[in-house]
Amino acid sequence: MRKLSLPAALFAALALATACAGTTSDAPTKGVAIVAAENFWGSIAIQLAGSKGSVQSIITNPAQDPHSYEPTAGDARTLATAKLAVVNGVGYDPWASQLLAANPTQGRLVLNVGTLLGLHDGDNPHRWYDPADVGKVANAITADLVRLDGSHARYFKRRRAAFEGRDLERYHALIAAIRARYAGVPVGASEGIFALQAPALGLKLITPYGFMKAISEGTELTAQETATAERQITGRTLKVWVYNAQNATPEIQRLTALAHAHGIPVVTITETLSPRTATFEQWQVAQLERLEKALHEATGR
Numbered sequence: 044m045r046k047l048s049l050p051a052a053l054f055a056a057l058a059l060a061t062a063c064a065g066t067t068s069d070a071p072t073k074g075v076a077i078v079a080a081e082n083f084w085g086s087i088a089i090q091l092a093g094s095k096g097s098v099q100s101i102i103t104n105p106a107q108d109p110h111s112y113e114p115t116a117g118d119a120r121t122l123a124t125a126k127l128a129v130v131n132g133v134g135y136d137p138w139a140s141q142l143l144a145a146n147p148t149q150g151r152l153v154l155n156v157g158t159l160l161g162l163h164d165g166d167n168p169h170r171w172y173d174p175a176d177v178g179k180v181a182n183a184i185t186a187d188l189v190r191l192d193g194s195h196a197r198y199f200k201r202r203r204a205a206f207e208g209r210d211l212e213r214y215h216a217l218i219a220a221i222r223a224r225y226a227g228v229p230v231g232a233s234e235g236i237f238a239l240q241a242p243a244l245g246l247k248l249i250t251p252y253g254f255m256k257a258i259s260e261g262t263e264l265t266a267q268e269t270a271t272a273e274r275q276i277t278g279r280t281l282k283v284w285v286y287n288a289q290n291a292t293p294e295i296q297r298l299t300a301l302a303h304a305h306g307i308p309v310v311t312i313t314e315t316l317s318p319r320t321a322t323f324e325q326w327q328v329a330q331l332e333r334l335e336k337a338l339h340e341a342t343g344r
Contacts, residue, residue, distance in 0.1 A: 073097060075191050078125035080139040081109060082316045083171045084156070084180065086323040088129055090210060091184050093202050095195045099124075101139070105317035108289050110261060114138040125151060127187050132157025133168035152187045159183050169259075169314070171323075173239040174218060181206060214324045217331040218243055225338045231272065231281040231302075233295045234258040236314055244334075249281055258295060269294065276301050282341035283307065283334070289314045308337035 075096040079085030085100030092098065101118050102109050122128060122142050130139040132155040143153055156170050157163070160179065170176040185203040189196045226245035232238065235255040241248040254268040275281050276298060284302035286295065288311050302309050310333050316326045338344070 075126050075188055076124050077127045077129065078122050079129040080136045081131060081171075082319065083314075083323055083326075084129045084131065086316060086321075086326075087177070087181055087206070088127075088184050090206050090322065091181060091199065091202050092188055093198065095192060095198060096127075096188065102136075102315055103319045105289065105313050105315055105319055107315070109135070109314050110259070110290065112136070112138070114142060118142065119146070122146070123148070126191055127151070127184075128153045129184065130155050131168060131170065133162045133166050133170070134164040135168035150191075152191060154180075154183055154187055156180055167235050167238055167256075167259075169236045169239055172236055174215070174243050176239070177211075177323075178207070210322070210324050213328050214331070217328060217335065221245065221331065221335055221338065224344055225342065228283075228338060228342060229281045230283045230285060231275055232285040233287050233299070234290055236287050236290075237285045237312065249275060258290060258292060264294065272298060273301065276305060276307060279305060279307065281307065283337045284309045285334070286311050287314060288312070288317075308340050310334045310337045 074094065075092060077085070077088045077092060077096055077098040079088055079098060079100045080102060082100035082103045085098045089096065089098040099121050101114075101121060102112055118138075119142050122139065123146050125143075125148075128139070128143055128151065130136055130143070130153065132140070135157075140153075140155065143151075156176075157166070157168065160170060160176060162168075162170075170180070181203060185199050188199045192199075222243070222245035227247055229247045229249045230241065231250040232241070232248055232255060235252075236259065238248060238252070238255060251268040251271050254264060254272050256262075257264045257268070276284065284299065284307050286299050286309055291299075299309055310330070312330050313326075316323070321329075
């Protein structure tokens with residue numbers, strides 16, 4: 044993913060945001076002000092904060108490719124209000140960390156998911172597709188909420204338990220059901236967004252790793268990996284093709300059309316909440332239900 048440097052206009056916005064923040068530092072606020080770079084983390088954060096916090100997410104458009112997002116002056120002002128900022132890291136949203144670093148605020152906590160998980164640029168950044176990582180991030184958000192508002196620690200811990208035991212119940216049940224029924228079924232994917240969920244589902248993701256990584260990062264595809272991905276579709280080696288609609292390059296559109304033409308079920312997924320009004324679990328459950336249906340269609344199981 045290409046690194047973004049902050050344009051001069053954003054530095055100006057940061058200066059204004061800092062000045063404004065200084066004049067309103069004593070103004071009352073309603074709970075912990077949370078800003079998430081992406082709405083999948085924002086959705087989890089607001090469910091954990093409940094009535095004791097507020098959340099603003101910056102990337103919310105399901106038609107936007109987050110990899111190519113260009114921050115605005117408004118984003119700088121929004122991040123300046125955060126008491127807790129949640130960024131993905133791992134090279135996915137460098138603009139967010141740059142904006143926060145350019146406008147340090149005393150007492151602000153920054154949760155960088157990549158740092159939390161011990162990852163580095165070049166690792167797969169799509170951590171919200173790994174169920175285990177979702178749990179780790181939810182724990183970290185809860186811990187930060189307790190640090191910022193210890194008087195409501197019990198409330199935040201109850202919210203965390205309810206999120207895991209009630210809100211994510213269907214999500215975890217679908218993952219377990221797919222793993223039990225379709226373990227080992229070969230599938231393909233348009234890019235690395237699905238590479239973290241496939242193992243949790245017990246599916247065998249056979250698309251070349253280099254192909255998925257190149258599509259994710261917008262780098263050049265090799266002829267060999269492209270030919271392999273195409274051959275897996277035309278030869279029906281894979282049973283289902285998983286397609287990220289937010290990163291629909293011409294090559295991916297061609298391969299997706301090829302999958303349709305060869306009778307391979309296609310499952311559309313997105314990087315951010317779709318629709319944007321959905322919760323994290325509503326969005327993921329809808330995608331998993333479509334995947335389960337496609338696997339049944341492809342295998343008869």
